Ligand SMILES: [Zn+2]
């Protein structure tokens with residue numbers, strides 16, 4: 159939803175409340191992330207062809223666990239100030255791309271579904287949270303060493 163700037167331009171310098179809901183987004187940057195609806199709550203004012211926006215941003219982000227890749231939903235909240243140039247004759251400003259960019263660059267990309275997530279079997283990809291006793295038959299030492307290496311790495 160673009161922000162209508164006319165009411166702000168009519169009263170330069172006057173802070174007015176802003177409540178907006180932006181559509182979410184589906185992005186693939188090192189793993190799939192889905193951002194739900196983004197709520198903006200705060201204030202804005204216009205001065206000298208610039209819109210000053212000061213808002214609480216909240217959204218839910220669905221992203222994969224760093225170890226087992228299960229989808230986790232994480233609430234995102236951030237207070238942020240933006241400035242947008244208001245082009246001559248503009249009636250609205252689309253703040254959504256900037257807000258999405260900010261959410262993507264500020265959220266934590268390394269989340270775990272739970273602190274003791276066991277991750278995936280490094281050999282076959284089995285989810286070790288569901289199959290904690292999962293083992294591969296001995297006899298393939300090379301692969302097992304690689305497995306142990308990944309196991310120690312993924313529990314760091
Ligand atoms: Zn996990």
Ligand SMILES: [Zn+2]
Nearest residue numbers: 279281282284
């Ligand atoms: Zn396995």
